[in-house]
Amino acid sequence: MSTAGIETLQYEFPGRHPASAFAPVLVGVVSSGNLEVLVEPAPGSDRCTFRIETSARGFGAIWEAVVRDFHARHGLSGATVSIHDMGATPAVVSLRLDQAARGVTGARP
Amino acid sequence: MNHTSFAECSARERIDALLDPASFEEWLPPADRVMSPHLALLGVPAAFDDGVAVGRGRLDGREVFIAAQEGAFMGGGVGEVHGAKLTGWLRRALRDRPAVVLLLAESGGVRLHEANAGLIGVSEVMRAVLDVRAAGIPVVVLIGGANGCFGGMGIVARCADRVVMSDVARLSMSGPEVIEASNGVEEFDSRDRALVWRTTGGKHRFLTGDCDALVEDDVAAFRAAAVAALAGAARPVTLASLEAEHALLAGRLADAPPDADAFTLWRGLGVADPHRVPDLDVAAVRALVEDRA
Numbered sequence: 001m002s003t004a005g006i007e008t009l010q011y012e013f014p015g016r017h018p019a020s021a022f023a024p025v026l027v028g029v030v031s032s033g034n035l036e037v038l039v040e041p042a043p044g045s046d047r048c049t050f051r052i053e054t055s056a057r058g059f060g061a062i063w064e065a066v067v068r069d070f071h072a073r074h075g076l077s078g079a080t081v082s083i084h085d086m087g088a089t090p091a092v093v094s095l096r097l098d099q100a101a102r103g104v105t106g107a108r109p
Numbered sequence: 110m111n112h113t114s115f116a117e118c119s120a121r122e123r124i125d126a127l128l129d130p131a132s133f134e135e136w137l138p139p140a141d142r143v144m145s146p147h148l149a150l151l152g153v154p155a156a157f158d159d160g161v162a163v164g165r166g167r168l169d170g171r172e173v174f175i176a177a178q179e180g181a182f183m184g185g186g187v188g189e190v191h192g193a194k195l196t197g198w199l200r201r202a203l204r205d206r207p208a209v210v211l212l213l214a215e216s217g218g219v220r221l222h223e224a225n226a227g228l229i230g231v232s233e234v235m236r237a238v239l240d241v242r243a244a245g246i247p248v249v250v251l252i253g254g255a256n257g258c259f260g261g262m263g264i265v266a267r268c269a270d271r272v273v274m275s276d277v278a279r280l281s282m283s284g285p286e287v288i289e290a291s292n293g294v295e296e297f298d299s300r301d302r303a304l305v306w307r308t309t310g311g312k313h314r315f316l317t318g319d320c321d322a323l324v325e326d327d328v329a330a331f332r333a334a335a336v337a338a339l340a341g342a343a344r345p346v347t348l349a350s351l352e353a354e355h356a357l358l359a360g361r362l363a364d365a366p367p368d369a370d371a372f373t374l375w376r377g378l379g380v381a382d383p384h385r386v387p388d389l390d391v392a393a394v395r396a397l398v399e400d401r402a
Contacts, residue, residue, distance in 0.1 A: 005151070005152015005153070006149055006152055006153075006154060024138070024139065024140040026121075026139045026157060026158075029119060029156070029179055029181040029182050030154050030155070030156045030182050031181040031182060031183075034181070036139075036156060036157060038139050038140065038157055040140055053154055053155075054154065055152060055153065055154050082157075084154040084155060084156060084157065085154060086154050
C-alpha cells in the first residue's frame with residue numbers, strides 16, 4: 001500500500017548490553033517538531049533495531065547518524081525502537097531516545 | 110507542597126497523577142498498535158495509541174475507569190479508532206461497574222482528516238456515556254488542557270453527570286476561530302483572549318452552572334475533585350431533569366439582551382461586579398457562587 005508522504009527507515013545494530021526484562025516504554029507525542037518513541041523487548045535477539053516513520057522525507061543520512069550515536073552510547077541488545085516523527089530536530093530526537101533508554105534501564109529521568 | 114500544572118502534563122502524566130500510585134492498567138496500550146487506518150494515506154504520522162489512553166485503576170482505593178485524550182496529538186481530535194477506544198471502554202464499564210468513570214478530555218472535537226468516521230465515533234461516545242449514566246454509574250469529565258474541550262467532545266462533556274474544570278480550561282461547542290470564520294470578526298474576535306475566556310473559560314462555565322467544580326490548574330486539585338466525585342451519586346437523565354434544563358436555558362436566552370456579553374450574563378446571575386471576575390482567583394469565584402446559594 002502506498003503511504004504518500006511518510007518515509008520509512010530501518011536500521012539494525014549488534015547490541016552490547018542485553019536489556020533485562022522490561023515493559024514497553026513510550027515517550028513523547030506525535031506533534032509538530034516532536035516524535036514518539038516506543039521501545040519494546042525483542043527476546044532472544046542480540047540486536048537493536050530501529051524502525052522510523054517520518055513525515056519529513058529525505059533526511060535518511062541524518063537519521064542514521066542520530067541512531068548510530070544513540071546506539072554507540074547505550075548499545076541496547078534485544079530491543080526494538082519504533083518511532084513516529086513529525087519533523088523533530090536531531091537534538092530533540094536524541095533527547096527522546098535517551099529518555100526512552102532511561103525508561104528501559106529503570107533509571108529515574 | 111509541589112505544584113504541578115495539569116495543563117502542562119501529557120495525557121499519561123495526568124492519569125498517573127490522578128490515580129493511586131502505579132495502579133493504572135491500560136487497555137489497547139501503545140505496543141498493541143491499534144492505530145488510525147486513515148492518517149498514513151494523507152501523509153500524516155499515526156500515534157501508537159491514536160491519541161487516547163483508556164483503562165482502569167484505583168482512586169482512593171476504589172476501582173475506577175479512566176481515560177485521557179492527548180491534546181498534543183492532532184489537538185486531541187477524535188478519529189475512528191480514538192472514538193472506538195472510548196466507546197469500548199465505556200461499554201466495558203457497564204459490565205465491570207466501576208465506582209466512577211473519569212474522562213480527562215482535551216479535544217478540538219472530530220478529527221477532520223477522518224471526517225464521517227470521526228463524527229460517527231463521537232456520536233457513539235455520546236450514546237455510550239448516556240448508557241453508563243442510565244446504569245447508575247457516574248461519569249465525570251475533567252477538563253484542564255490547553256486545547257480545551259470543543260466540538261463533539263464539548264457535547265460529550267455536557268452529557269456527563271459532572272464536569273470539573275480549571276480556570277485556564279475552556280469548554281464550548283464551536284471554537285473561537287470557527288465562530289469568527291462563520292460569523293465574522295465583528296461577531297467574535299478569536300484573538301481577543303479575554304473575550305474567549307469569559308465566553309468559554311472555566312470561571313464562566315462555573316458561574317453559569319455548566320461545570321460543577323472549579324479547581325486550580327494543579328494535578329492535586331484535579332485528584333481531589335475526582336476523589337470528591339466518588340462520593341457523588343449518579344444523576345440519571347429523566348424527563349423531569351431534561352425539562353428543567355430546557356426551562357433554565359430558555360429563560361437564560363429570553364433574559365439576555367441581543368448584544369449580551371458574558372458580563373451582562375453574570376450580572377443577571379447575581380454577580381454584583383461582573384467586570385472584576387476575570388481578575389478573581391479560583392477561591393474568590395467559588396465564593397461568589399456559594400454566596401449566591
